[in-house]
Structure formats: structure tokens, C-alpha cells
Amino acid sequence: MPSIEHTQHEYDLVVLGSGAGGLAAAATASCLGLNVLVVEKADRFGGTSAISGGAAWVYGTDQARAAGAQDSPQAMRTYLKTIIGAGYNAQLVDAFIARGHQALRWLEHNTELRYALRPHSPDYYPDEPGATQFGRALEMVEYDGRRLGARFKDLKMPPPGMLLFGGMMVNRVDIQHFLSLRRSPGSLWHCLKLMTRYGLDRLHHHRGTRLTTGNALIARLASSAFAKGTQLWLRSEAQELIVEHGVVTGVMVLREGRRERVVARGGVVCAMGGFAAGALAAAYRPAPAAPHLTMSPSGNDGAALRLGQAVDAANGEGLAANFFWAPVSERRHADGERERFPHLVTDRAKPGVIAIDPGGRRFVNESNSYHHFVQTMFANGLSTCWLLCDAEAMNRYGLGLARPKPVDNTALIQSGYLYRADSAQALANAIGVDPQALQQTLERFNTDARNGIDRQFDKGGNSYNRYMGDPQHTPNPCLAPLTKAPFYAIRLHTGDLGSARGLVTDANANVLNHAGTPIAGLYATGNDMNSLMNGTYPGPGITLGPALTFGWIAASHIAERLQAPTPHMETTACTTN
Missing domain, CATH: 3.90.700.10 (Succinate dehydrogenase/fumarate reductase flavoprotein, catalytic domain)
Structure with missing residues (x-):
């Protein structure tokens, strides 16, 4: 049995979960000078994001503008209104449209995050009003896992079926080259270079160090956060929120068999991946739902919903789907x-x-x-x-x-x-x-x-x-x-990539109670945040795009409340050398 609380720790921000949304918040806050702790239940960090495709769907990025993509806020709104339907939340959509490209620009300037525009990537419903043929979908630039140092071994590894030769990662472009290697000398050369790099990696590492897709996304954000002093606790479970005078001021964490009291001066960000792998999931799936297979890690069991319940946090209702489906x-x-x-x-x-x-x-x-x-x-x-x-x-x-x-x-x-x-x-x-x-x-x-x-x-x-x-x-x-x-x-x-139903938030990612009032000190992003897509799937990267955006927004809002510098392009970068 765990003992009573053993030690008190104090941070400016505590992030629960280590996926893209959580690490975006952690990296942003640490770059703004905040003292940050990331609490992860699993024995590896990265969550579902680490095994995802890593794509981000964002309006108006610098990459899209440089490529001459034709788009507008009104076209984006029209498309989302058409696809989302009755569950369209104008406040969240407007925040995503207005601040998504700002978030990406700031993160790319101040951290190691790097995205490239997919040269051709139609929205999933390309014939609907407001849809585009390219310009909104971004894909992760590969990354050298060795830059994580000793933490590389703690990065969640994709399942074997997503790897080649037992440990080599590939992205969309690589896959096309492998499919064409018998028909194209250029593709053959590309594949030979990848396999040579992989062979050399395996002389010293448990898998390939060339990271792509979601693994590269997580590694880039984590490297930046660690470089600025962010602490990571693995195998640590958030058990209850600490609330003082109606304000969330910290969290009780079960760590190494002991209950640790962790104070968070600026607040707590829930980014624990939703509830797709927990017992709660079956109640929100349509029948027939068995055997239903989720890609969510086992730790994504709805912890944020349980924590939020104690402070009267509101949950999403009436979504078009409570999950992001995939066969x-x-x-x-x-x-x-x-x-x-x-x-x-x-x-x-x-x-x-x-x-x-x-x-x-x-x-x-x-x-x-x-x-x-x-x-x-x-x-x-x-x-x-x-x-x-x-x-x-x-x-x-x-x-x-x-x-x-x-x-x-x-x-x-x-x-x-x-x-x-x-x-x-x-x-x-x-x-x-x-x-x-x-x-x-x-x-x-x-x-x-x-x-x-x-x-x-x-x-x-x-x-x-x-x-x-x-x-x-x-x-x-x-x-x-x-x-x-x-x-x-x-x-x-039938399967899913994660849950869409989560904690209701305002445009600052601040969790709302059932009366619609922000709960001071409590934020949510990623799949813990009720999806602004309302359980629809308009395009590639519609989970990671908002996760990065609202993770950045949450950290920015907390930094402002603590009178830390606000995010702007002149802020000192925290990229590592």
C-alpha cells in the first residue's frame, strides 16, 4: 500500500501526460522561463502521439504561404461548418484559425519543432465548400534521436508493424520509395541509404535513431523542453487535484509507491490522451462494438475525466462521434x-x-x-x-x-x-x-x-x-x-486512434465547469480537451494541429497569469545545439 504524501514539490506548471499537446505546453512554458514538471503514467514518454503519423492540420502557416497556397479564414470556417455540422463551436474554431499558425511559428522559432508542407494533400472531403487540395496538411521533418541523449531509451517506440527490419522508422515519402524501388533507380538509392544508416545505428542502439512522423514530433518537443530544465517523471500517476479556494493549485501523484504533493503555481494541464483504452470507452461506442480495437496506450483510461469530476468540470456532449475511428x-x-x-x-x-x-x-x-x-x-x-x-x-x-x-x-x-x-x-x-x-x-x-x-x-x-x-x-x-x-x-x-469526447474548454484551453465558468488553474489539450472537430475528421492531422495549438495557448495563458513574458518572436530560442 502506498504511504501518505512523502514530499512536497513546487513548480510553476505541472503537465499531466507527455503527448504532443502536453509537451507543446511544457516546451512553451519552459522557454518562457517557467519551472515545469511533466507527469507520465507509462514507463515511456510520448503517448499516442509518438506512434502517430505526426501530421498537423493548421490554417495559414508560413509553409503554406511560401508555397502559394490559396486559402482564407472564411474558407476554413466554411469547410469546418460543413463537416462538423451542428456541433460547430465558433469560439474554439476561431481561436484555432487565428492562433494555430502563430503557435506553429512560435514553436518552430523557439524550439526544435520543424514541419514541412505536404506538396499535395487534399482535405478528406475535397469536394465540399471551403476544402483545399493542399496547404493545410504539414508533415514532420525527420530528427536524430541521438539528440535526446540518455532519454532516447525512454521514448515510446512504435509497434513492430510500423517499423521495418525490427526498428527502422519510415515516413510517407520513404514508403513510396520502398514501393517503387524495383521500378526506380532513385528510389532504390534512397532505400539503400536508409538501410545503411539503420545498420550503423544498430551497432550502438536498440533501434534506428533516424526518427520520423510522430516519434520525431515528440523527440523534437521533448529535447527542447529538457534543454530548458523541464522535469519528467515516468511511472507516475496523477491521483487527485489539489484545490484551494476554488483554484486548482496542484496535484497528488503516486510515484514509486509514495504519494507526492506537487504544487503548481500557475496551474495544471491535462494531456493524458483521453479515455479510449479504459473501461469507460465501451459505454460511448455504438453497437456492435466487439471486438473493438483501439490504438491508444493502456494508460489512456480517462484519468482527466475522473480528476475533472471532483471540480465540477464539464464533459463534451452530443458529439458526432466520441472517437476518431480507424479500421x-x-x-x-x-x-x-x-x-x-x-x-x-x-x-x-x-x-x-x-x-x-x-x-x-x-x-x-x-x-x-x-x-x-x-x-x-x-x-x-x-x-x-x-x-x-x-x-x-x-x-x-x-x-x-x-x-x-x-x-x-x-x-x-x-x-x-x-x-x-x-x-x-x-x-x-x-x-x-x-x-x-x-x-x-x-x-x-x-x-x-x-x-x-x-x-x-x-x-x-x-x-x-x-x-x-x-x-x-x-x-x-x-x-x-x-x-x-x-x-x-x-x-x-472497428477501431480507433483515440477519443474525441473530453473536458470542455474555452479558447484559452481553460477547463469550464457545468455553469460555463472557467476553473482557475485547470487546462486541457490533446484528447483530454473536448474535440473542436466534434468527433468528425476533416483532414490529416486534425488531432495534432489543435493539440499543438492549444498546448501553446494554455502555456501562454498561464505564463501571462504568472506575469511571465508573453510569447513573441523575439523571445530567446531554446533550441539545443
């Missing part, structure tokens, strides 16, 4: 370990790949967003479905955890994750669907695929669909008939 597959290893893979970008939209329901029939445009894909599963009463491809697609793109040629995927077949058969009828029998129904599905799809037009679900029918396909495949980058044996299948489950 997920799962491999069971011989030792009982379960490995999950989110089907975001690598397979569903590619030529020669289709999804079918348990009856053997297509039910969805496979190249639409992952959030939309699972919404369609729920609308059709599905908790599972099947993703199919033929040998040509497998050899070129892979399927889930299965890698393209020349990788041997026999182990995945033996584990029951990947199904392979010499004919469509044999595959149907293997996965338990009606062979005749699957045959009819393939005949209809293959006829359309040869003509480049999917008359049933319009796969490849808009610019986002085509962006997700194979740009070297014509006439439709998302369509090819499934004709070449053997045929393959994997089971997909």
Missing part, C-alpha cells in the same frame, strides 16, 4: 502478445484491394478516410469485415502487416493473421464467406476496375481518393481487377 487488424503471436495495425494509408486505397462484409459483398469506398470507413461499418451493423487483394497487389503494396515482395509473409499466414488461397472460391471458404457472393462481387468490381470507374462506390472518385492510391497506376490510381492468384485476406475490426 484495425490484429496479429496474435505464439507467446500471446497481440500486435495491432491501423489501416490508414498503406493498403485500402491501392489498386487491386477491396473490402467485403461477412456476406462477401463490398459495402464501402475503400479509399475514403479511415474515420469514414469505420463509420460505414457501424452504419452497416458490422464489427468486422475483410480486406482482400490478389497477388499483384500483394507484391506491390502489401496488406496490413504483410509486406510487399520480396518479403516472405509465411509467418503471418501461420499465425492466422493472413489468409492465402489459390482461388477466390478457396479464399471464401477459408474466411467463411459465401463463395458465390464473393465471385459475383469480384466479377462486378473487376469489370469496373478495367474501365477505371467504380460504379458501385466510386473508389478513386475524388482527389483525396486518388492521392491515397498509386500515382503510377492508370487510368484510376485506386482501381485494378483482382485476377492474379494467389488471393489474400485479413480481418479488419
Whole structure:
């Protein structure tokens, strides 16, 4: 049993959680001269952000302006009003539009955070009013993990299915090069350089030190925060808020078996990743929801909602969805370990790949967003479905955890994750669907695929669909008939990337009580903050963009309250050398 509180610690700011939103707040506050503590329940830092794609969706960035992107605040509002609908929160959206690019500029000037514009990245609903073809989606610039020093070993590592050769990270550009290495000398050279760097890394490190996507995002923010003195407590759990005269002034933390009293002069920021992995999650998912697979770490169990309850904090209500959906597959290893893979970008939209329901029939445009894909599963009463491809697609793109040629995927077949058969009828029998129904599905799809037009679900029918396909495949980058044996299948489950429902905040990220009044000293960002997207998914990076923005805003607001310097471009940078 833990003892009573052992020691009192004093900080200007305590951040609960070490994902992008939490570390954005910590890095900002530390650069502004505040004494900061980050409390992380897990034994590694980074949370869901560390295993994410790292993309940020932000209006009006310097990168977009430099590239000549055509956009406006009104276009952004129009698009978000269209997608979000009745749950549109003008106060939060306006703050995000006005301050998101300011936050990114300040963080890039004062920390090691670096983003690059995706040259072509349509919004997820590109034909809706206010949508753009590029300019809002940014992707993380790679980073050298060695700059974390001894803390590199404490950075959360992506699951094996997201790595190559047991520990090599790749980004969107790298993936395209690996898919093209047999067709392009330039791609072959790119891949050889990556593999050489990785081989040298493994002589001295437990994995590759070239970090990309969400791992690079977390490492960049953490390096900057650590350089300015931010403290990190791992394996430490926030148990209750300290409240004095209605003001949150600290938190009780269980650390190494002892209760530690941590005073926070400026306040506490909740950034613990939401509740997608906790017992609470099942109550907020539509039926059928089992077996439902989340990508959230086990520690994301709704701690912020529990802490907030004691101070009458308001929770979001009536969201379009309480989670950010994604189809997920799962491999069971011989030792009982379960490995999950989110089907975001690598397979569903590619030529020669289709999804079918348990009856053997297509039910969805496979190249639409992952959030939309699972919404369609729920609308059709599905908790599972099947993703199919033929040998040509497998050899070129892979399927889930299965890698393209020349990788041997026999182990995945033996584990029951990947199904392979010499004919469509044999595959149907293997996965338990009606062979005749699957045959009819393939005949209809293959006829359309040869003509480049999917008359049933319009796969490849808009610019986002085509962006997700194979740009070297014509006439439709998302369509090819499934004709070449053997045929393959994997089971997909409804899944999520995290929760959208959280603590209600104002435009300063200050948590509100049920009367709509700010709770002094309590802030929320990331998935602990009720999503300004209201459970919709307008584009890539719509969780990280707001997380970075409101993490920066929260720290700025706290610094102002403590009469610290306000964020501006002349503030001394805290990048490391």
C-alpha cells in the first residue's frame, strides 16, 4: 500500500501526460522561463502521439504561404461548418484559425519543432465548400534521436508493424520509395541509404535513431523542453487535484509507491490522451462494438475525466462521434502478445484491394478516410469485415502487416493473421464467406476496375481518393481487377486512434465547469480537451494541429497569469545545439 504524501514539490506548471499537446505546453512554458514538471503514467514518454503519423492540420502557416497556397479564414470556417455540422463551436474554431499558425511559428522559432508542407494533400472531403487540395496538411521533418541523449531509451517506440527490419522508422515519402524501388533507380538509392544508416545505428542502439512522423514530433518537443530544465517523471500517476479556494493549485501523484504533493503555481494541464483504452470507452461506442480495437496506450483510461469530476468540470456532449475511428487488424503471436495495425494509408486505397462484409459483398469506398470507413461499418451493423487483394497487389503494396515482395509473409499466414488461397472460391471458404457472393462481387468490381470507374462506390472518385492510391497506376490510381492468384485476406475490426469526447474548454484551453465558468488553474489539450472537430475528421492531422495549438495557448495563458513574458518572436530560442 502506498504511504501518505512523502514530499512536497513546487513548480510553476505541472503537465499531466507527455503527448504532443502536453509537451507543446511544457516546451512553451519552459522557454518562457517557467519551472515545469511533466507527469507520465507509462514507463515511456510520448503517448499516442509518438506512434502517430505526426501530421498537423493548421490554417495559414508560413509553409503554406511560401508555397502559394490559396486559402482564407472564411474558407476554413466554411469547410469546418460543413463537416462538423451542428456541433460547430465558433469560439474554439476561431481561436484555432487565428492562433494555430502563430503557435506553429512560435514553436518552430523557439524550439526544435520543424514541419514541412505536404506538396499535395487534399482535405478528406475535397469536394465540399471551403476544402483545399493542399496547404493545410504539414508533415514532420525527420530528427536524430541521438539528440535526446540518455532519454532516447525512454521514448515510446512504435509497434513492430510500423517499423521495418525490427526498428527502422519510415515516413510517407520513404514508403513510396520502398514501393517503387524495383521500378526506380532513385528510389532504390534512397532505400539503400536508409538501410545503411539503420545498420550503423544498430551497432550502438536498440533501434534506428533516424526518427520520423510522430516519434520525431515528440523527440523534437521533448529535447527542447529538457534543454530548458523541464522535469519528467515516468511511472507516475496523477491521483487527485489539489484545490484551494476554488483554484486548482496542484496535484497528488503516486510515484514509486509514495504519494507526492506537487504544487503548481500557475496551474495544471491535462494531456493524458483521453479515455479510449479504459473501461469507460465501451459505454460511448455504438453497437456492435466487439471486438473493438483501439490504438491508444493502456494508460489512456480517462484519468482527466475522473480528476475533472471532483471540480465540477464539464464533459463534451452530443458529439458526432466520441472517437476518431480507424479500421484495425490484429496479429496474435505464439507467446500471446497481440500486435495491432491501423489501416490508414498503406493498403485500402491501392489498386487491386477491396473490402467485403461477412456476406462477401463490398459495402464501402475503400479509399475514403479511415474515420469514414469505420463509420460505414457501424452504419452497416458490422464489427468486422475483410480486406482482400490478389497477388499483384500483394507484391506491390502489401496488406496490413504483410509486406510487399520480396518479403516472405509465411509467418503471418501461420499465425492466422493472413489468409492465402489459390482461388477466390478457396479464399471464401477459408474466411467463411459465401463463395458465390464473393465471385459475383469480384466479377462486378473487376469489370469496373478495367474501365477505371467504380460504379458501385466510386473508389478513386475524388482527389483525396486518388492521392491515397498509386500515382503510377492508370487510368484510376485506386482501381485494378483482382485476377492474379494467389488471393489474400485479413480481418479488419472497428477501431480507433483515440477519443474525441473530453473536458470542455474555452479558447484559452481553460477547463469550464457545468455553469460555463472557467476553473482557475485547470487546462486541457490533446484528447483530454473536448474535440473542436466534434468527433468528425476533416483532414490529416486534425488531432495534432489543435493539440499543438492549444498546448501553446494554455502555456501562454498561464505564463501571462504568472506575469511571465508573453510569447513573441523575439523571445530567446531554446533550441539545443
